[in-house]
Amino acid sequence: MNLFERLLHRRLCNEQPVDGGAAPAASEPAPTAGDNPTPAGAPAAKEGDTPQPGTEGDKPAGEKPADEKKPDGDKPAEKKEDDKPEGAPEKYEFQTAEGVELDTEALKDFEPVARELNLSNEQAQKLVDAYPKILAGVQQRQAEAWQKQTEDWAAEVKADKEIGGDKLTGSLSKAQRAFDSFSTPELKEYLNTTGLGNHPGLVKMFVKIGSAMSEDGMVTGNNAGQRSAAEVLYGN
Incomplete structure (x- = not known):
């Protein structure tokens, strides 16, 4: 083998890769370790691009933090001790049916309760109207109970x-x-x-x-x- 054949044989051996693939061109440098080439088909990132909002970890725009304090205007108004109930009038005025007299002693106990319950004059009047009926029912039941008691006594004497x-x-x-x-x-x-x-x-x-x-x-x-x-x- 002459000198020319030896040079040609050496060149062919150097350009042929071990796995049988095509050897790179002599003018293209081989890739070095640490390079991260862009995958085929992926768009190349343009210079100056910034991440878009709405990605994972980002909060939606306009959402307020949960612990954000409410403005002072949202606080309910504090009730003062001297505030008067809205429903209770300054003075209760009750009407009675003809021939019926109000129980003044009972009203002394009733009016503070009606005011505490914030009853209007109309609401309190309904209770005043119902009082005689309730009282009559109580008295009727008491009379019936006493009548039964006296009858039981008479039966006890006979026996x-x-x-x-x-x-x-x-x-x-x-x-x-x-x-x-x-x-x-x-x-x-x-x-x-x-x-x-x-x-x-x-x-x-x-x-x-x-x-x-x-x-x-x-x-x-x-x-x-x-x-x-x-x-x-x-x-x-």
Whole structure:
């Protein structure tokens, strides 16, 4: 092999890559380590370009921070101690139906409550109008309860082993005799009206007085051997 053939053979060996690919042209420099070439097909970045807003980590434009303080104008007005309720008038004025009188003592207790609840005069008037009906209902229920109580007392007297049963007629005769002797017309009316005359304890007391009157006799003087009214009523 002559000198020319040796030079040609060396040139071919140097330009042929190991993997069999095409060797780079002698005029193009081979890429060095650390270069970051732009991928094929990707647009090249222009000089002076800046990141666009709205990317991850950026806050939307116009959004206020959560901890931003509200302006003083948004605070609710503080209520002063001397502020008067809007609904309650300076003075309540109530009207009543013809023939109905206001309970002045009850109104003294009602007006402060109505003012505390901030009731207008119209609202408070409705409660005033309802008061007589409520009171009448309460009184009716009380009367019915008392009527039942007096009836229960009468039933208890009739069933009493000492003065009731077969002895009832004689016991009531004795009680009537004592009652007529010691009571007054006012007391009779009161006991009959209220129903207290049916109380078992009162009936038994008058039965004992009537029995003492029929057995020993009774005078209002100091005759020997005879009992006075005080002795019959209260004992020795």
